[in-house]
Amino acid sequence: MSHMKIIEPGLLTTFQDDGRKGYQQYGVPVAGAMDSFAMQLANILVGNHRNDVVLEITMKGPSIEFTAKTYIALTGGKCPVTLDGNSVNMYETVCVHKGSILKIGQVYEGFRVYLAVRGSFDLPKIMGSASTYLRGRIGGLEGDKLRVGAVLSIKEISKNRYFNLRKMPEEVIPVYDDSIDVKVILGPEDDSFTPEGMKTFLGNEYILTHQCDRMGYRLEGAKIEHREGADIISSGISLGAIQVPSHGEPIIMMADRQPTGGYAKIANVISCDISRLAQLKPGDKVRFSAVRIDEAHQMIKAQEQTLTDLAAYYEKNEIVVSERARIFSIRVKEKQYEVVVEEIK
Amino acid sequence: MYPKCKYALSGDRGVLIEVGNTISEAIHYKIRGLVYSIEQCPCNGIVELIPAYNSILLIYDPLLITYEKMVAYLKAIESSVHEIELPPSEIVHMPTLYGGEYGEDIGYVASYNNLTVEEVVQIHSNGLYLIYMLGFTPGFPYLGGMSDAISTPRLSAPREKITKGSVGIAGNQTGIYPIDSPGGWQLIGRTPIVLFDPNREPAVLLRSGQYISFDPIEKDEYDEISRAVSAGTYQVKKTIYVKGK
Numbered sequence: 189m190s191h192m193k194i195i196e197p198g199l200l201t202t203f204q205d206d207g208r209k210g211y212q213q214y215g216v217p218v219a220g221a222m223d224s225f226a227m228q229l230a231n232i233l234v235g236n237h238r239n240d241v242v243l244e245i246t247m248k249g250p251s252i253e254f255t256a257k258t259y260i261a262l263t264g265g266k267c268p269v270t271l272d273g274n275s276v277n278m279y280e281t282v283c284v285h286k287g288s289i290l291k292i293g294q295v296y297e298g299f300r301v302y303l304a305v306r307g308s309f310d311l312p313k314i315m316g317s318a319s320t321y322l323r324g325r326i327g328g329l330e331g332d333k334l335r336v337g338a339v340l341s342i343k344e345i346s347k348n349r350y351f352n353l354r355k356m357p358e359e360v361i362p363v364y365d366d367s368i369d370v371k372v373i374l375g376p377e378d379d380s381f382t383p384e385g386m387k388t389f390l391g392n393e394y395i396l397t398h399q400c401d402r403m404g405y406r407l408e409g410a411k412i413e414h415r416e417g418a419d420i421i422s423s424g425i426s427l428g429a430i431q432v433p434s435h436g437e438p439i440i441m442m443a444d445r446q447p448t449g450g451y452a453k454i455a456n457v458i459s460c461d462i463s464r465l466a467q468l469k470p471g472d473k474v475r476f477s478a479v480r481i482d483e484a485h486q487m488i489k490a491q492e493q494t495l496t497d498l499a500a501y502y503e504k505n506e507i508v509v510s511e512r513a514r515i516f517s518i519r520v521k522e523k524q525y526e527v528v529v530e531e532i533k
Numbered sequence: 534m535y536p537k538c539k540y541a542l543s544g545d546r547g548v549l550i551e552v553g554n555t556i557s558e559a560i561h562y563k564i565r566g567l568v569y570s571i572e573q574c575p576c577n578g579i580v581e582l583i584p585a586y587n588s589i590l591l592i593y594d595p596l597l598i599t600y601e602k603m604v605a606y607l608k609a610i611e612s613s614v615h616e617i618e619l620p621p622s623e624i625v626h627m628p629t630l631y632g633g634e635y636g637e638d639i640g641y642v643a644s645y646n647n648l649t650v651e652e653v654v655q656i657h658s659n660g661l662y663l664i665y666m667l668g669f670t671p672g673f674p675y676l677g678g679m680s681d682a683i684s685t686p687r688l689s690a691p692r693e694k695i696t697k698g699s700v701g702i703a704g705n706q707t708g709i710y711p712i713d714s715p716g717g718w719q720l721i722g723r724t725p726i727v728l729f730d731p732n733r734e735p736a737v738l739l740r741s742g743q744y745i746s747f748d749p750i751e752k753d754e755y756d757e758i759s760r761a762v763s764a765g766t767y768q769v770k771k772t773i774y775v776k777g778k
Contacts, residue, residue, distance in 0.1 A: 210581045212592075214737035215667040215711075314731045324671055324712070326731040376541035376549040421556060422668065422675075424583035424590025426544040448585050448668040456544030459595075484545035485595045492596055 189310065190256030194338040198250035198292065202320035203311060203328035204443075206239035211315050212424070212447035219319040219327065222402060222443050222466035223300050225362065225491065226264035230304035232499050233261030233281050233354045235506070240308035241318040243334075245301040247469070249292020250334060254284045257517070258342060259306040259351060265298025265364060265467055274522075279356040283517055283524060298364035298467035306351070310341040321444060323403070353526070354502050360494065364467040367393075371479045372430065372455035377420060380452035381432070385413035389454055390476055394438060398470045402444040405465070407474065411436030412454065422450040428457030428465070430476075440465065458484040460491050534560050538567075538611055540604045543590055546580070548603055550589040556677065560587050561665055565742045566614045573617075576606045584741055585666045586675070622742055624661065626770040627709065627724045629700055629747045630755040631657075636722035642685045642702060654749055656680050657721065661774070662707060662745045672711035672729035672737040676745060679707045691717035698723045700747065709745075711737075722747070725759040726769060744774050 204227065207220025221227035221244055228238040243250075249267060262269055262278040269276050270291045276282050278301075284290060295301060311318040311328065320328030329338055378386065394409035418434040425431075429441040431451035440457060441449070442465075457465060458479065468474070513530040534553035543549040550567065553560040564584050571582060571591075578598030583590040593603050631654045632639045643650045662676040669675075684705040692715060695701075699710045701718030710716060711728035724747075728738045739745070750758070761767035 211671075211736075212581060212583045213667065213741070214671065214735075214739075215669060215673050216671045216737070315736055324731070373542050373544055376543045421554070421586045421588075422666070423549065423551075423585045423588040424543070424547070426547040426590065426592070428544055446668060446670075447583050448666065453543070456542070456547070458545050481542055481545060481600050485599065488545065488595050 189344060190254070190258055190342045192305070192340040192342065193253040193255065194250055194334050194336060194340070195253055195289070196251040196291075197334040197336055197338070198245050199248040200246035201250050201334040202244050202322065203241050203309060204244040204319045205241040205317055207319050207443065208315045208317045208321075215447060216315060216324070217321060217403075217444050217446060218427070219317065219321040219402075220443050221302065221319075223264055223302065223463040225463040225495075226300070226302045226467075227304075228495055229279070229356060229360070229498075230261045230263040230302040231308075232495065232502065233263070233279070233356065234259050234304045234306040235351060235354075235502070236304060236306065236308050238495060238499065240304070241311055242305075242308075243303040245292060245303060247299060248294050249301060251292070252290045254288045254290070255286060257283070257285050259283055259353075260290070261304050261354075262292070262301060263304075263356075264300050264302040265295040267295040267301055268293035279361050281351075281353040281355070283353065283526070285517070299469045300466055305342050307343040307345040310343045323444065351526075352502070352505055356498075360498065362463065362467075364464065366468070366471075367473040368464050368468070369475050369477060370461045370465060371458045371484070372428075372476050373458060373481060373484060374455045374478050375453070376456075377452040378454055380414055380416075380418070380420065381454055382413045382415055385415075386454070388412050389432075389438070390478065392475075394474050394476075396468050396470050396472045396474065400468075400470060402442055404442055404445060405440040405468070407438045407440065409437060412438065414452065418451050420450055420452050422448045425449045425453070426456055428459070428462050429453045430455045430457065442466070458487065460484070460487040534563060538607075540607065542600065545595060546592055548591045548593065548600065548607065550591060550607060551587060552589070553587050556586045556665065558663065558677075561663065561677075561742070562619070563614065564589055565619055566617050567610060569619055570610045570614055570617050571607075574610075576603075578603065585668075622744055622774040624744045624746050624772045624774050625739060626746050626748050626772070627700075627726055628750040628754065628758055629658070629722045629724045630750055630752060631722035633752075635755075636700065636720050638685075638688075638701075638719035639721040642683060642719050642721055645685045646683055648683070653683055653721065656683050657702075657707065658747045658749050660707075660747075662747075664739055664741050664743050664745065666741050667737065667739060670710075670712055670714055670729075671731075672739060674708060674728075674739050674741075674745065676707055679705055681705060685719050687717040688719065691715055695720065696723065697728070698725060700724060723755075725755055725762055726767075727762055738769065 325331030
């Protein structure tokens with residue numbers, strides 16, 4: 189089995205997939221990748237299942253040594269990346285060799301970077317997912333963020349597939365602005381707010397405070413007026429729910445949110461805008477605008493189509509070679525080539 | 534309870550089913566009935582259900598079903614929910630060591646309510662507590678049914694770490710901490726039973742709709758049960774709840 193050794197862990201690096209489903213009724217949060225779109229792009233680039241477990245890197249990346257040849261891809265927030273001192277591109281497959289050292293620098297656009305490895309990481313699933321949930325200390329590597337010296341196992345994959353290096357089309361690569369418009373579905377407790385309060389919410393810019401993590405984002409801005417107070421009888425919280433406690437400033441509930449809560453929810457960020465929200469950093473700005481449920485569902489379908497089309501396009505171009513064939517990587521004038529050598533009868 | 538449930542959008546993947554606007558056993562039973570009916574005859578596209586005090590949040594996959602069709606399905610479930618016969622509720626028995634270092638606030642709870650420590654133990658262990666919902670931390674039960682005679686305000690400053698298994702009182706609620714966590718509840722005892730273990734199947738011991746009985750034990754019993762729990766040989770005692778008993 190091949191491995192990745194962690195030389196530097198980065199600021200906050202965890203394992204994430206699509207999270208735990210079906211356990212919120214027992215009080216267990218979903219967790220999973222904050223920017224699920226970027227996670228899926230990374231997996232597609234290395235030929236994995238779209239929701240296989242990847243590394244989620246926050247703000248500043250790790251340095252990693254590889255013990256065998258493998259393929260990786262980096263997506264999400266943009267940052268400088270080097271392999272053995274040479275700069276490599278994000279949003280395309282990178283072939284790494286035994287002893288290669290990958291260094292991921294500081295993010296300059298967005299906030300979270302995703303690293304997928306071909307075959308994915310070999311980790312136990314806890315309640316159906318390998319996602320690290322830090323507060324509950326479950327998932328990933330012993331429920332913890334990456335530490336210096338950690339050794340990550342990579343799953344074996346069938347060798348007799350010639351793997352084309354993949355490059356993400358320019359139009360699919362997300363742009364992460366530091367001031368964004370986010371679409372929301374109003375409710376479920378929009379009737380807890382005055383018409384003036386609704387106007388405040390939809391008409392003003394809110395700033396992301398430093399109190400923002402995988403659980404939730406506290407925003408700062410114009411105070412939203414309630415009708416008769418902020419408290420409701422605790423009920424289930426969807427991903428992207430916008431709670432407004434009595435102080436009048438919104439909190440957006442993210443991947444590690446608790447399953448239930450007792451503050452009125454004025455609106456809920458639509459699924460397709462969660463990823464851009466996940467790439468905000470403290471000081472960035474958000475404006476909210478309301479859309480209808482059918483519009484939100486159209487966007488989910490369009491995004492799903494993009495992802496399935498991409499995966500299908502790459503798979504079509506993948507060549508399956510005979511078991512006797514050998515694949516060599518050769519480097520000529522700084523360019524890397526893969527050569528398949530097979531005996532002809 | 535509302536004559537008919539209210540259905541509301543909770544983002545583009547959720548339906549919030551509101552059954553009433555209070556906390557009551559009647560509303561809880563309707564929620565149990567709805568959850569049971571949905572589980573018995575699920576429709577394609579349901580991802581999960583999160584039952585709470587007066588509502589259920591249903592998460593669905595919009596690639597498989599529209600919001601309108603999901604609500605139509607739920608209305609059909611609701612119209613036949615009165616015909617459902619629910620399986621009887623279980624009582625889960627929590628052996629509990631009261632007072633001493635395991636429940637250091639019991640003296641305060643007693644003096645706050647002008648009772649003796651023995652009376653606090655007697656009142657607390659006499660109750661049957663309905664699990665309305667789980668949440669807050671993995672496996673934490675929100676319980677109803679505590680006697681007002683022992684209700685006590687929270688600590689003014691929360692403790693940094695409360696040991697898992699601790700049994701506490703906050704206002705007119707009682708509860709058990711499933712994992713080591715910070716908290717401001719008045720601690721009156723501790724159970725050796727493990728409520729949450731991510732490596733166990735099922736990871737969470739309790740279910741909403743069950744009742745909890747706190748059964749007082751002594752230190753030697755506590756140690757004995759602790760050993761059995763660690764060895765994986767302890768069988769949690771469960772009995773059938775009969776209404777009115």
